[in-house]
Amino acid sequence: MRVLISTWPASGHLQPIVPLSWALRGAGHEVVVTTPQHLVPFVKSTGLDAIALGEEQDQKMMLQGIIQQAGENASPAEALPRPDRQFWGNIAYGPAGRTAEVLPLLLEKAKAFAPDLIVSDPMDLSGRLLGGILGVPVVRHRWGVDPLTEAFEETAHMVLDPVAQQMGLTGLPEPELTIDPCPPSFQLPGLEQGRPVRYLPSNGFGAVPxxxxxxxxxxxxxxxxxxxxxxxxxxxxxxxxxxxxxxxxxxxxxxxxxxxxxxxxxxxxxxxxxxxxxxxxxxxxxxxxxxxxxxxxxxxxxxxxxxxxxxxxxxxxxxxxxxxxxxxxxxxxxxxxxxxxxxxxxxxxxxxxxxxxxxxxxxxxxxxxxxxxxxxxxxxxxxxxxxxxx
Missing domain, CATH: 3.40.50.2000 (Glycogen Phosphorylase B;)
Structure with a gap:
């Protein structure tokens, strides 16, 4: 089986999926991660292989710029609003816009790799659209407490449903399965329950002091x-x-x-x-x-x-x-x-x-x-x- 990992381009969004990726490789399956060029070294440091999608803006550097605009010594809590429903709706514009931008190259690379399964994180929308186009099942892998539900999904569909329809789909596809490493009693109340998986720390490697x-x-x-x-x-x-x-x-x-x-x-x-x-x-x-x-x-x-x-x-x-x-x-x-x-x-x-x-x-x-x-x-x-x- 060939498995394509597609995440929002930030290291913290791949890390929770690394243990599952190791498990798939240990079972004899081929696993690759699609990622911007600047994150290829990080992907390699996790023991996984990468397919580079070219240069993209570093998301942490973009966040750094927003915080610095609030003042030289501003903390994030001073620079950014406390998240509410509107905040999570607005957050979706970034992933949706990125999906529209990277889709042609991502589709080209994915067709060459020919995946049997796609695994993505909740903030990644490109994997879901790619799965629909290729007719490949998509698994969403949460990273922990998951606030990306109603408002985020509403904006995602508003922006990407037309893109999906141009590709012959009825709209942005839903994942076939959601995997959740967060303990059920800790997850947000009312959230659709995912398939529980044991959380295994993926903090990098080092020597035990x-x-x-x-x-x-x-x-x-x-x-x-x-x-x-x-x-x-x-x-x-x-x-x-x-x-x-x-x-x-x-x-x-x-x-x-x-x-x-x-x-x-x-x-x-x-x-x-x-x-x-x-x-x-x-x-x-x-x-x-x-x-x-x-x-x-x-x-x-x-x-x-x-x-x-x-x-x-x-x-x-x-x-x-x-x-x-x-x-x-x-x-x-x-x-x-x-x-x-x-x-x-x-x-x-x-x-x-x-x-x-x-x-x-x-x-x-x-x-x-x-x-x-x-x-x-x-x-x-x-x-x-x-x-x-x-």
């Missing part, structure tokens, strides 16, 4: 704000977090941040930091008492997989629904808005509570059990083979 093989002697706090915290304006948000941690008692800190955050930025907690390199979170997350992050689903699911309570300072887009579900399930807390996020004492109190009270840990353990009870990606391969008719 010696300290991660030993039980910590004091509470360990992880701080992680995505792959581009400095570029996306989170430097001052991190500063508030560091100040709050500095006020805590005897704790140790893992800064899972990429290169580019200067040492002086976290000098206030220098005596507590045991690591400040960009380590894959799954290498050490089980040893942490709490993680502070921005609300990314990959970070959050990795923490749930390790039953680690979370404190989230949401910045934009799906960070907010993640934070709300976190608090609703009791697995952590969140701090919304710049006024509260810069209240160092407030963050300190929340960290103390998450570290020392058992409720968040117990809720996290329950969600971990949900994750571990779901079928592995390998267990879904026979169903995908049947869907593709091979």
């Amino acid at each position: 010696a300290w991660a093989l030993e039980e910590p002697s004091k509470p360990r706090i992880c701080v992680s704000f995505g792959s581009m915290p400095k570029e996306l304006g989170m430097r001052k948000v991190l500063g508030w977090v560091y100040e709050a941690i500095a006020r805590l008692g005897d704790v140790e800190v893992v800064l899972a941040v990429p290169n580019g955050i200067d040492a002086e930025d976290h000098s206030v907690i220098a005596d507590k930091v045991i690591s400040s390199s960009h380590l894959p979170l799954n290498l050490f997350m089980r040893t942490c008492s709490v993680i502070v992050h921005h609300g990314g689903s990959g970070t959050g699911l990795t923490a749930l997989n390790a039953a680690t309570p979370q404190l989230v300072l949401p910045q934009f887009a799906d960070h907010f629904p993640w934070a709300e579900r976190l608090e609703a399930t009791g697995a952590g807390a969140f701090v919304e808005g710049t006024e509260k996020q810069q209240d160092v004492s407030f963050i300190q109190d929340l960290l103390e509570e998450l570290i020392h009270k058992p409720e968040a840990k117990e809720a996290s353990l329950a969600l971990q059990a949900e994750i571990h009870g779901a079928p592995s990606p390998a267990a879904l391969v026979p169903e995908l083979e049947a869907l593709a008719g091979v």
